[in-house]
Amino acid sequence: MNNINLIYVPMNKLKTTTVGVYIHRELNKDDVSKNAILPYILKQGSSLAKTPEEFSKYLENLYGAALKAGVVKFGNDQVLRFEAETISDKYAPCGERLTNDLVRLILSVIFEPVTQDGGFLKSVVDIEKNNLKTRILSEMNDKRTYAMHRCIEEMCAGEAYAISANGTIDGIDKFDEKSLYDYYKEAIVSSVIDIYVCGDADTDSIRALIDDTVSGIDFKPAKITATELHTSDSDVKFTVDKMDVTQGKLSMGFRTGISPSDKDYFALMVFNSVFGAGAHSKLFNNVREKLSLAYYASSALVKPKGVMVVNAGIEFLNYQKAYDETLAQLEEIKSGNISDLEYNSSIQSIVNTLTSYSDLPEQLHNFMAGEKVYGTNYDIEHLKSEILKVTKDDICRVAQGIALDTVYFLKGKVEE
Amino acid sequence: MELLYKKSDATGEELYYGTHTSGLKIFIIPKKGYSNNYAIFGTRYGSVDSEFVVPGDKTVTKVPDGIAHYLEHKMFDQPDNSNVFDKFSKYGANANAFTSFNMTAYLFSATSNIEENVETLLDYVQSPYFTDETVSKEQGIIGQEIRMYADNGGWKVFFNLLNCLYHNHPVKKEIAGTVESISKITPELLYGCYNTFYNLSNMAIVIVGDVDPQKMVQTVCHNIKKSEPFSEDIKRVYAKDEPDTVVKPYIEQKLSVSTPLFMIGYKDTDTGYTGQKLLKKSIEIKILLQMLFGKSSAVYKQLYYSGLINQNFSTDYTMQPDYAFASIEGESKNPKEVYEAIKAQIERVQSEGLSEDDYNRIKKVLWGKHIRSQNDVDEIGTEFIQLQLMGIDYFDYYDVYSKITFDDVNNRFITFFENSRSALSVVNPVE
Structure with missing residues (x-):
């Protein structure tokens, strides 16, 4: 058994195929910053592209395919999200199988990160910690969105939803490359993972790639966190x-x-x-x-x-x-x-x-x-x-x- | 009107096109199976066009800065007092408009009632109605738009850069003008600009979607109001001799942002082209920007790993026949160091030369981008009309792209990237 759901939506009229990976985690104070940093660290090196440079060259060779990493929240569900897009195989000038190559890269990014001494690379984690700090602090740059977030934060104070999906500055100092890798190992086997493929793809071969990648992994039961309505009986x-x-x-x-x-x-x-x-x-x-x-x-x-x-x-x-x-x-x-x-x-x-x-x-x-x-x-x-x-x-x-x-x-x- | 047809073998995209007797250029791009339809009706008239000679006149007309954008807002007021948005809403369309340096465009997207929506679009853009009362009402709204941009770090870092790059060219002026300049706008001035730049011979309409091209062209033609094309061009008075040099290499401003924002610009002095020549230049420079500063480049790696840039780092090339510049932007705790590294990268490549492997890989990226831009009806429609109004045929892309060689890109590198024609703009946090 595994926790991975493959959802295919044929969209043959398009010239590209899009892959969206949603890894569902619970939004809570303890884990939010770890979840927020993970997609960025995973992108920095995997079995298929060991360094950011190799990663970029791999995508460039797929006619500039895109692979974005990020984090969003749907209520109390914090999602580690990867969004990828390539031109569909029928537009590949030399008959390349671009979608499969892209899916291979995504799977290696999610399941086969580069590690050292039982942890992520320290140099990578340190840089991404700084980048995450910058992201959190720069929430104030776009005043329109910032004001809306501040309103929700005040409104839902004490509820999980008040926590920003980007995490907190305090939370960043509470893990290192080793404890974060331990968290990752647990998270990756105990999360619902949805993979949406939209466009023109051969689902059998994608499914085979997934099965091949996760065959040795022991998954644990996983569910998506529910969200409670905001209620209040106090004054405005x-x-x-x-x-x-x-x-x-x-x-x-x-x-x-x-x-x-x-x-x-x-x-x-x-x-x-x-x-x-x-x-x-x-x-x-x-x-x-x-x-x-x-x-x-x-x-x-x-x-x-x-x-x-x-x-x-x-x-x-x-x-x-x-x-x-x-x-x-x-x-x-x-x-x-x-x-x-x-x-x-x-x-x-x-x-x-x-x-x-x-x-x-x-x-x-x-x-x-x-x-x-x-x-x-x-x-x-x-x-x-x-x-x-x-x-x-x-x-x-x-x-x-x-x-x-x-x-x-x-x-x-x-x-x- | 004669309706012509062409098809790109490389991408499969089709185009139906023709020119109406009014001078309006009409383009239909059918997209089989799409739910979304998109139409964009634009004029070659933007924020840079504040000084011009009306065809038939002998003297230059000078109007307040920001008037093209003001006019765009005011096109939504109708002679019968009806609300344009209401008409679009009734037919389920999402309508909008925008003004850029060189273009004003009115557009909608809709999944149904495409003909009714095209009728509405053509009707309101051909029905100017300005009174003292309606014109003064807009001062408050646009005043708030100007203030919104004044607080926007990304916007300010861009315009400050343009003020470093350009001595005289009006591209350096804010698109919406200033609270002061827009206070001088009157109905008479708006009519003057309208009658000059909204002459249909200065405009184009592009419709993209799962439509019947013949029927769509008929709908457009039936809704064209009586209009005589100009027999000569509108003379646009831009900079009196924009020098090749930059004004200054550095500018900074303080705003309430968390991390310094930066934008580095390279001024393009090889200007004056339209058509395929301009398109070729833009592809060459976009290849170069990716080769030199893209995510697989040496300088990106160096900057990212020393913590000087983060994932918000990108390059762009902005072009028009009479001006152009490349830009590199991001966030950094030390923008000056980033600027030095960028300049050093240029110098290194100037002495060591470009890598042909990099060239071959990055050229593929540009092809992928072109194909991807055809997915979305909005994206293809907007890009098509932007290129059209600068004299470029979007359907020439494959021809021009496939003929570009490593030598072309090398030559472009040598003439374009000159550190003395660059500048750095920074927006720093307030203490």
């Missing part, structure tokens, strides 16, 4: 950070009380679209177009946590105006003021996005991974048919249950 929390910035970033976190497996999940998606997801939405048309307060004003769902966050970039002095208008627009929906245009555009917009996944392999496997983690496993067609059934009354009902939870404001050190 307010947090302000100050930085040297010229534009303020307002981030408002709301509880929706709806999880992906809830029957109101579809209505929540449509609600979010009406409220703030796109140029048809209430936030765009009122905060931006009517009041000229912002260049962007939008809402987004953190689906597994039942959370919605509103983001806007505004003048510091317009804080109260933007805050009031956001809540006023929510009240509009609560009292049933949804125009036909807002309603139809929202449904169309979601259906359009879902339909477009069939051309976009990375988005598609990201979507499928999300559905798997949420435990819903909805396929695109089912989701579309449920979205089409949502009524204005459903949207209004969902809105009634939405409550402001946390307000975050990033402002300048000097008031204008």
